[in-house]
Amino acid sequence: MKICKHLYQFFITILTFPTLALLQALVRNYVILTLFFCLNFINVTPAIAANLSSDLLKQPATEITVNLGNAANELKFEPNHLEFVTGKRYNLKLANPSQLKHYFTAKDFADGIWTQKVEAGKVEIKGAIHEVELKPGGEAEWVFVPLKSGSYSLRCPIAGHTEAGMVGEIVISN
Numbered sequence: 380m381k382i383c384k385h386l387y388q389f390f391i392t393i394l395t396f397p398t399l400a401l402l403q404a405l406v407r408n409y410v411i412l413t414l415f416f417c418l419n420f421i422n423v424t425p426a427i428a429a430n431l432s433s434d435l436l437k438q439p440a441t442e443i444t445v446n447l448g449n450a451a452n453e454l455k456f457e458p459n460h461l462e463f464v465t466g467k468r469y470n471l472k473l474a475n476p477s478q479l480k481h482y483f484t485a486k487d488f489a490d491g492i493w494t495q496k497v498e499a500g501k502v503e504i505k506g507a508i509h510e511v512e513l514k515p516g517g518e519a520e521w522v523f524v525p526l527k528s529g530s531y532s533l534r535c536p537i538a539g540h541t542e543a544g545m546v547g548e549i550v551i552s553n
């Protein structure tokens with residue numbers, strides 16, 4: 380929103396100068412358009428969320444399972460390439476079948492999705508989640524709707540794990 384603020388200040392400055400009436404009228408229109416755009420931008424996520432909760436969230440979620448490590452304690456995600464489509468509902472089932480603790484860390488990916496909930500054991504967490512830690516034998520379900528297409532990196536930030544190849548790629552397409 381920093382850009383919007385700067386634009387707003389810029390337009391206010393121009394408006395307070397004694398310039399041509401025509402120019403002022405033009406700028407005034409731009410100010411209105413810019414503010415409209417900024418407000419739309421601010422409101423886009425709640426608007427999407429409101430739409431989602433009304434119909435899409437009643438649809439069954441596509442289940443995808445990702446293992447963090449494996450029984451042989453290899454440092455990798457299985458699978459290490461995930462694909463999602465914007466506007467669809469997913470249930471990402473995370474499991475740690477290893478004897479080590481692991482993280483599912485994909486912050487940019489997490490910024491590009493709308494999280495409905497993360498469920499683990501008898502607890503359900505609602506709202507934005509950025510990373511999930513799974514202790515040995517741990518399981519969690521991350522239910523979300525991808526919003527922003529892109530290619531995002533996944534990794535386990537525990538010392539040595541990323542370096543050993545505990546990384547992955549997540550692609551969201553339209």
Ligand SMILES: [Cu+2]
Nearest residue numbers: 481535537540
């Ligand atoms: Cu790890």
